[in-house]
Amino acid sequence: MKNSLLKHHSRRLVAVCCLILAVVVGCTEGRSWLHEIPRKLELAPTLSIGTRSRPLELLPPILVEEHVPVVEVSPQPQTMVEKLRCLEGNWLEVGRSVANRPLEAMLIGRGVNRVLFIGGIHGDEPEGLAITEWFTEELRANSELTQQVTVLIVRNLNPDGTSSGRRMNQNGVDLNRNFPAKNWDPVVKTARFNPGKKPMSEPETQVAVQIIHEFKPVRVLVMHATTGRPMNNYDGPGKALAQSLSRFNKYMVSDSIGYPTPGSLGSWVGNDLDTPIITLELPRKISPENAWNANKLALIEMLKFEEAQPGERELP
Ligand SMILES: [Zn+2]
Numbered sequence: 001m002k003n004s005l006l007k008h009h010s011r012r013l014v015a016v017c018c019l020i021l022a023v024v025v026g027c028t029e030g031r032s033w034l035h036e037i038p039r040k041l042e043l044a045p046t047l048s049i050g051t052r053s054r055p056l057e058l059l060p061p062i063l064v065e066e067h068v069p070v071v072e073v074s075p076q077p078q079t080m081v082e083k084l085r086c087l088e089g090n091w092l093e094v095g096r097s098v099a100n101r102p103l104e105a106m107l108i109g110r111g112v113n114r115v116l117f118i119g120g121i122h123g124d125e126p127e128g129l130a131i132t133e134w135f136t137e138e139l140r141a142n143s144e145l146t147q148q149v150t151v152l153i154v155r156n157l158n159p160d161g162t163s164s165g166r167r168m169n170q171n172g173v174d175l176n177r178n179f180p181a182k183n184w185d186p187v188v189k190t191a192r193f194n195p196g197k198k199p200m201s202e203p204e205t206q207v208a209v210q211i212i213h214e215f216k217p218v219r220v221l222v223m224h225a226t227t228g229r230p231m232n233n234y235d236g237p238g239k240a241l242a243q244s245l246s247r248f249n250k251y252m253v254s255d256s257i258g259y260p261t262p263g264s265l266g267s268w269v270g271n272d273l274d275t276p277i278i279t280l281e282l283p284r285k286i287s288p289e290n291a292w293n294a295n296k297l298a299l300i301e302m303l304k305f306e307e308a309q310p311g312e313r314e315l316p
Pocket of ligand 1: 122125224225
């Protein structure tokens with residue numbers, strides 16, 4: 001009995017080691033980008049073994065020291081989403097802001113439905129950033145949530161604005177007027193809504209657009225905050241999704257925030273790409289705890305929402 005148990009465990013150990021090797025080699029072979037990762041990474045929490053009939057088991061984390069090359073490799077083109085896939089469950093720098101702050105993203109889950117979550121885009125609306133951290137921890141801790149879905153989280157699209165407490169980025173551009181939407185408008189009505197010199201003139205917008213082109217989300221949620229009524233604002237075919245979220249966070253559902261938003265992320269994704277997008281307007285100055293309690297189930301609903309969406313397909 002003892003022997004067979006030992007045998008069983010050693011077989012499992014070998015299987016686990018092989019799996020780790022396969023994943024690490026598969027994600028690093030022929031690629032040099034891992035050299036650039038500037039922080040400690042916990043690679044293993046996302047590795048797992050098991051089958052459908054048998055629950056997955058998480059492995060203990062393996063720490064990779066700062067700036068230590070993972071493997072010597074020759075350079076090869078690789079998409080941002082593929083890099084995120086290789087480091088599933090970890091923040092990865094996917095670009096830099098105007099003032100050279102890192103723009104970070106994380107991919108979690110292996111499900112066919114691809115959901116994009118953006119923690120913040122206006123620097124004077126930090127309320128969504130705390131929720132983003134809590135939501136990420138929830139996803140990492142609860143693998144059941146990501147069985148049917150792959151979530152790509154952009155931690156904060158405007159770290160320069162957050163640092164200065166300003167709506168705009170370091171160039172004074174409102175990133176949420178800088179997307180390549182058909183309704184982009186070059187007129188600067190007020191400094192707060194400066195759309196930039198042209199669509200995608202800003203590096204932060206470029207990163208978001210690249211992520212959306214590569215990831216091809218079936219739905220998108222972006223966090224904002226308002227001094228007006230909190231709402232699940234939707235663009236494009238997002239009404240049913242907004243109504244579904246409203247069952248949990250009780251915020252009003254509307255396709256307008258009360259004024260035109262040319263060049264906004266909502267205009268581009270919702271109207272031009274025909275993809276459901278929610279601009280979730282939290283109450284300004286709400287505490288992180290209250291914001292999380294009010295929205296946790298709504299965010300989970302965002303993952304589970306079951307209306308058939310066109311264009312769903314496997315990740316590249
Ligand atoms: Zn906003």
